[in-house]
Amino acid sequence: MELSCKSEYALLALLELATHYQSGEPLQIRQIAAQQNIPDRYLEQLLATLRRCGLVRSQRGAKGGYLLGREPWKINLFEVICCLEGTDSQSAQKDSGNKITLESTLLREIWQEGCHAANAVLQRYTLQDLCEKRDAKRQLDIMYYI
Amino acid sequence: MELSCKSEYALLALLELATHYQSGEPLQIRQIAAQQNIPDRYLEQLLATLRRCGLVRSQRGAKGGYLLGREPWKINLFEVICCLEGTDSQSAQKDSGNKITLESTLLREIWQEGCHAANAVLQRYTLQDLCEKRDAKRQLDIMYYI
DNA sequence: ACTAAACCCTAGTGTAGAACTGGGGTATGT
DNA sequence: ACATACCCCAGTTCTACACTAGGGTTTAGT
Incomplete structure (x- = not known):
């Protein structure tokens, strides 16, 4: 139930791109990596994956x-995570080891129901939302500081 | 987003125990393992974990x-999965590598919100519910067969 | 008391994926 | 031409999962 490093890095990078979206200028890997302290060679790979999905x-x-592939309010967290985690080309064969019984399919169905609920939450948040939430938080932190 | 083998095995075993709950007689590892085709020496460990949580x-x-530790309608899927997956004694130290920024905590919060939604689904189902669903499915399968 | 059946505990193994690290290639603005 | 930045692919380390194995302890039945 942990957010993978991979997904976190990618989301942080996209957040950075969303922040500079208005400028229209491209952001470089090094800059993003430095800003969010992510290993740059690793981030490079993640951005390549995001590019293949059209997210950047x-x-x-x-x-x-x-640059962002779409407007920040048209990219939600779910599709970002799907893009990175979704390498399930052989997921059907992977399960063939365990026999598919009536009980196991029942369990999978309920598990799927849970996943669906979690995904629905992630789909509700866009990069834009995150930027706004972050800015609101920053303001709050400043208030407390004073 | 996959149901781990571990959790699946444990749930299948508990389902088996729930099925024979009325009899009051204990079920042996070998029997459960044979019924659900689970490697028995592995199941042994999972049952030990469940025992430490008081689930059996x-x-x-x-x-x-x-034997089940409680009545089948008083055990929900969430606590079973928590019992097995929850070995997070050093989870606090594990994250110390990545610096905790404003953005990363924001992401974690939303991720938690998603997890919470999924857990809520799992909490709604008890072992009893699963048994009933299974029996209903079995009846349906028989109907189709005729 | 003895024995076999069952659980109990600890440790090892093999595989796969996560999280990097590194080298060389290709496009592009000045 | 040349430095800058992306592009692709390959190797490495580490950890967790899914087992596998060996020996110990408790208990019912004889």
Whole structure:
């Protein structure tokens, strides 16, 4: 029930891109990595995965970098996590080891129901929402500081 | 987002115990393992974990075995999975590697919200419910067969 | 008391995935 | 041309999962 490092890094990176979305300028891996202290070579791979899902666009060469693939209010957390965690091409074969009984399918159904509930929560939040929540929190922190 | 083998085995075993709950007689590891085709030496460990959580009681010696720790309608799926997956004694230290930023805590909060939604689903189902659902399904299968 | 049946405890093994790390290739703005 | 930045693929370390194995302890029945 843990949020994987992978997904967390990717979400933090996208959050960074969302923050600079208005500028229209691409952000470089190094910058994002430094800002959120993520190992840059690892982030590179994650961004490549996000690119394949169309969640980010890349610009090669000098002055290149990454841009959000869509507007920040049109990207929700669920699809980001799906993009990274979803490497289930052989998930059907993986389960073939355990025999599929009546009871096991029943359990899987209920488990799926739980997953669906969790996904519904993640689908409700967009990158835009996160940015706003973060800004609200920052304001609160400043208030307390004073 | 996969139901671990561990949890599945444990739930299947508990389901078996719930089925024979009325008899008052203990069920042996071998019997449960054979019925649900689970490796018996592995199941032994899972039952030990369940025992430490009080979800099952054990009777040692000849004619021994396992009994449910409580009535089947008083055990829900959430606590079973918690019992098995909850080995997080050092989870606090585990996260110390990644710096805790404002953004990361925000992400964790939303993730927790999702987890909570999933757990709520699992809490709604008891072993009793599962037995009834299984029996209903079995009846349906028979109907289709005729 | 003896024995066999059952649980109990600890430790080892093999595999797979997560989280990096590194090297070399390709496009692009100046 | 050349530095900058993305691109692709391969290797490495570490940890957890899913077992596997060996020996110990309790108890019912004889």
